[in-house]
Amino acid sequence: MTDAGPITLGEVLRRSADHLAAKGCESPRLDAELLLAHALEMKRIDLYLAFDRPMVSSELDAARALVARRAGREPVQHILGEWGFRRLTLRVDRRALVPRPETEIVVERCLSLLAGRERPCVLDVGTGTGAIALAIADEQPGARVTGIDVSTDALALARENVERTGLAVELAEHDLFTGLPSGPWDLVVSNPPYVAAAEADALAPEVRDFDPHIALFGEDTVAAVARGAVSVLRGGGALVLEVGDGQAVGVAALLDELGFRDVRITRDLAGRERVVEGVR
Numbered sequence: 001m002t003d004a005g006p007i008t009l010g011e012v013l014r015r016s017a018d019h020l021a022a023k024g025c026e027s028p029r030l031d032a033e034l035l036l037a038h039a040l041e042m043k044r045i046d047l048y049l050a051f052d053r054p055m056v057s058s059e060l061d062a063a064r065a066l067v068a069r070r071a072g073r074e075p076v077q078h079i080l081g082e083w084g085f086r087r088l089t090l091r092v093d094r095r096a097l098v099p100r101p102e103t104e105i106v107v108e109r110c111l112s113l114l115a116g117r118e119r120p121c122v123l124d125v126g127t128g129t130g131a132i133a134l135a136i137a138d139e140q141p142g143a144r145v146t147g148i149d150v151s152t153d154a155l156a157l158a159r160e161n162v163e164r165t166g167l168a169v170e171l172a173e174h175d176l177f178t179g180l181p182s183g184p185w186d187l188v189v190s191n192p193p194y195v196a197a198a199e200a201d202a203l204a205p206e207v208r209d210f211d212p213h214i215a216l217f218g219e220d221t222v223a224a225v226a227r228g229a230v231s232v233l234r235g236g237g238a239l240v241l242e243v244g245d246g247q248a249v250g251v252a253a254l255l256d257e258l259g260f261r262d263v264r265i266t267r268d269l270a271g272r273e274r275v276v277e278g279v280r
């Protein structure tokens with residue numbers, strides 16, 4: 001961006017996207033559009049109708065500040081302060097993991113397994129922003145949903161999202177390694193931390209430097225949730241787990257070993273095996 005003469009919105013967008021691309025951002029044009037729309041308090045779609053409009057200096061300053069944060073690899077979701085998850089727009093910040101698109105598939109599997117059940121009891125282990133718990137409460141009317149997390153920061157953010165959405169989700173501080181809260185539950189769902197500490201260097205800066213490490217790193221958490229679910233699920237109740245790339249087959253074998261039936265693996269939109277489920 002430059003101060004020399006009037007500069008149009010379209011030109012700011014182009015230069016911002018080039019700058020973000022040079023800084024290694026994965027989707028520079030999309031990010032530039034989201035940030036510019038946010039700075040100008042416009043809908044992203046409306047940017048296209050205003051490409052030729054000159055930007056005034058206060059607008060340029062606002063846009064520059066946001067683009068500079070993104071160039072430092074701060075996640076665009078943190079800069080915007082909110083992000084879409086299924087039908088909801090949730091508050092997101094450094095207190096909890098930014099909800100990911102593949103986790104929407106976890107919710108889809110949960111809804112499919114809950115179909116036809118009236119007032120099912122659902123436990124979301126490691127609720128973070130509350131994304132999974134809130135989406136189930138939203139899309140499965142009558143469900144009684146509880147979200148637990150060991151992080152008080154995450155729980156505070158989840159509480160804000162409960163208020164923001166007006167959905168009924170109970171929240172509680174609980175360490176999954178002490179066992180799961182006794183239900184009985186019709187569904188236990190979890191996207192637990194499953195990245196090995198040795199893989200930290202391979203993570204993108206947006207993840208490694210901005211998502212809470214308690215939400216990322218954990219090597220026995222998936223197995224701990226699966227073992228814990230055995231004693232708290234109702235007969236016929238289901239377990240749905242999000243797992244890391246390359247972990248699904250091992251987790252499916254564990255569910256078989258623990259006596260779950262109808263064990264199934266679902267792929268994410270990129271074709272990677274990321275969700276494992278089974279019925280008690």
Ligand SMILES: C[S@@+](CC[C@H](N)C(=O)[O-])C[C@H]1O[C@@H](n2cnc3c(N)ncnc32)[C@H](O)[C@@H]1O
Binds near residue numbers: 096148154174194
């Ligand atoms: C990968 S994040 C998932 C957040 C959210 N469910 C989602 O899908 O976006 C994992 C969550 O598990 C929580 N967590 C980590 N260790 C835990 C433990 N021992 N007991 C309970 N929750 C834990 C973290 O604080 C974090 O919120």
